[in-house]
Structure formats: structure tokens, C-alpha cells
Amino acid sequence: MYQEYRPSRFQILPPVVKNLLIINGIMFLLSQVLESRFGIDLADTLGLHYPESDQFNAFQLVSHLFMHGSFMHIFFNMFSLWMFGNMLENLWGSKRFLIFYLVCGLGAAGIHLLFTGYEVHKMREAIELYASNPGIVDFKNLVMHYKGYAGPEQIDNINKVYSELVENPQSSLFQRESVDVAFQLLKNKMDVPTVGASGAVYGLLLAFGMIFPNTLLYLYLAIPIKAKYAVLIFGLIEVYMGFENSPGDNVAHFAHLGGMLFGFIMIKMWNKNKNRFY
Numbered sequence: 001m002y003q004e005y006r007p008s009r010f011q012i013l014p015p016v017v018k019n020l021l022i023i024n025g026i027m028f029l030l031s032q033v034l035e036s037r038f039g040i041d042l043a044d045t046l047g048l049h050y051p052e053s054d055q056f057n058a059f060q061l062v063s064h065l066f067m068h069g070s071f072m073h074i075f076f077n078m079f080s081l082w083m084f085g086n087m088l089e090n091l092w093g094s095k096r097f098l099i100f101y102l103v104c105g106l107g108a109a110g111i112h113l114l115f116t117g118y119e120v121h122k123m124r125e126a127i128e129l130y131a132s133n134p135g136i137v138d139f140k141n142l143v144m145h146y147k148g149y150a151g152p153e154q155i156d157n158i159n160k161v162y163s164e165l166v167e168n169p170q171s172s173l174f175q176r177e178s179v180d181v182a183f184q185l186l187k188n189k190m191d192v193p194t195v196g197a198s199g200a201v202y203g204l205l206l207a208f209g210m211i212f213p214n215t216l217l218y219l220y221l222a223i224p225i226k227a228k229y230a231v232l233i234f235g236l237i238e239v240y241m242g243f244e245n246s247p248g249d250n251v252a253h254f255a256h257l258g259g260m261l262f263g264f265i266m267i268k269m270w271n272k273n274k275n276r277f278y
Contacts, residue, residue: 013082014089016098021078024197027066028074043067047193048109050116055191065105067195077197084204087212100207100266101200104259108199111258115242120190127182134175136165142182149188157181192250199255202238203263206231210267235260 013021027042034040048064049056068074089097123146130138143150143158150158161181164174208215209231216224225233235257242253 011090012086014086014094014097016094016101017082017085017089020081020085020101020197024066024068024074024078024081028068028071031067043069043195044193047195048112049193050113050120050190052120053187053190055193060193061106061109062102064109064193064195065102065197065200068197069195073196077201080201081197081204084201084208088204088207091211100203100263103266104203104263105197105200107262107265108202108252108255108259109194111261112194112199112252112255115254116189120186123186123189127179127186130182131179134178136162136169139165139178139182143185146182146185146189149185149192151188154181154184154188194252194255196252198252199259202234202256202259203266205234206260206263207267210264231260 027046031042034042044055046060046063046067048060068077085097085101088100092100126142126145130142139162143162147155147158158181161174161177164171165178168174209227213226213228215227217227217230218224219230238253238256238260241251242257
């Protein structure tokens with residue numbers, strides 16, 4: 001069965017990896033041009049929004065995989081795609097590699113939305129509790145915890161409302177304004193788009209570590225480490241950062257873990273079906 005997925009020759013840039021690199025590169029350049037020339041935020045349109053957001057569309061489940069927020073973001077994702085993807089595509093063949101990549105990417109999106117839903121639920125509960133009895137101290141505690149979801153203009157508005165509450169703590173008008181501010185923060189959280197191929201790339205990392213566990217990787221191009229230990233270290237970091245759950249952290253850690261989880265499931269399923277490839 002190994003021979004069924006073994007290519008006739010090793011390719012430094014196999015077709016699926018090559019086309020993924022090209023598509024991601026084109027989409028990144030297009031987003032930069034549209035943003036700078038016409039003020040169009042393509043990442044906001046194609047990025048994955050929470051389903052309760054007014055900006056959510058089903059196609060974002062796939063389109064977000066081809067969008068990136070910065071040059072360093074796309075550089076590290078595409079470098080990792082090439083580094084791990086070329087070995088895996090050469091081993092599995094293009095069809096199987098593409099299926100694996102997309103399943104990891106979609107699985108990562110699903111896990112991310114699942115944990116985002118939990119966070120939205122907890123945040124809504126906290127805001128509704130505050131709305132039932134608004135006050136200065138509770139407002140300060142609430143916005144301090146969730147101010148990471150506020151833009152610069154909203155920070156100014158939060159400070160304004162807080163000052164008004166301090167001066168007139170019994171004013172029903174200012175209390176209602178404070179509740180409106182809190183619900184705006186909730187809306188902001190749901191409207192934040194998630195972009196990038198990181199979930200799929202973490203699935204590739206997991207697969208590489210399982211199939212080539214003792215292959216040396218060089219972290220930061222300098223520190224040698226076996227692939228199986230790199231997978232463990234990166235996985236533990238994502239678990240820690242995910243549960244740290246800082247509102248100012250704009251990295252979708254559970255999407256990374258979701259990509260690894262679905263990658264693990266795929267490989268175990270293929271092995272169970274006797275489709276051995278290593």
C-alpha cells in the first residue's frame with residue numbers, strides 16, 4: 001500500500017504545495033493593494049467571522065485559509081507549508097495531501113468557532129449580569145477584562161462613559177450608556193475575522209512529527225530538535241496560550257490545536273484502513 005502513494009520521483013515543489021503557495025501569495029498581494037489603493041479590507045470580507053456576526057458567510061470557512069494579516073504571518077505559514085508539505089505530498093501523492101490539508105484547515109476552523117462560542121457565551125452572561133445592576137466598580141472591572149476588543153475610538157468612549165458614571169453614579173442615562181458599551185464589546189468580539197492557514201499548517205507539522213519523528217528540525221534556523229519533540233513543544237504552548245485566554249491575544253490558539261487534532265485523526269483513520277504510507 002505504501003507504493004500506491006509513493007511518487008515516481010521526489011519533487012522539491014510538488015504541485016499542490018506549489019499552487020497553495022501561489023494562491024496565498026496572490027491573495028496577500030491583492031489584499032495589500034486593495035487596502036492601500038481603495039480602502040477595501042479583503043481580509044474582513046474573506047476572513048472567518050463568528051456565525052452570530054452580521055458579517056459571517058459560509059464561504060469564509062474556506063476563504064479564510066488563503067488570507068493573512070501581515071507579511072510575517074504569511075511568510076512563516078508558507079515556509080512551514082513548503083518545509084513539511086513537500087515531504088508529505090511526495091510521500092502521499094497530491095490528492096491525499098490536498099484532502100489532508102483541507103480537512104485540517106476546516107477542522108481547525110470548527111474547533112476555533114466552538115471555543116469562540118464558549119467565550120461569547122461567557123462574555124454575554126457577564127454583560128447581562130452587569131446590565132441587571134450597573135455600577136461604577138462593576139463597569140470598570142468588566143471593561144478592563146474585555147477592553148482588548150475595543151478600538152481606539154471606543155476606548156475614548158469607554159473613558160467618557162466611566163467619567164460620567166463617576167460624576168453621576170445614579171444617572172439611568174449613563175448606566176444605559178455603560179450597558180451599551182459593554183454589548184458593543186461583545187459585538188466587536190464576534191466581528192473579529194480569523195485569517196490564515198495556520199490550522200492546516202499545524203496539521204502538517206503533526207503529520208510530519210508522526211511519520212518522521214526523529215528527523216531534525218532547526219528552530220529559528222539554529223536550534224536542532226527532533227520533529228516529535230517539536231510537535232510536543234508547540235502543542236503544549238498552544239494549550240497553555242489557549243487557556244490563558246487573554247482578550248488582547250489575537251492568535252487563534254485553539255485553531256492550531258484543532259488542526260493538529262484533525263491531522264491526528266486522519267492519520268489514525270488511514271492506518272486503521274490499512275492504507276499504510278510509512
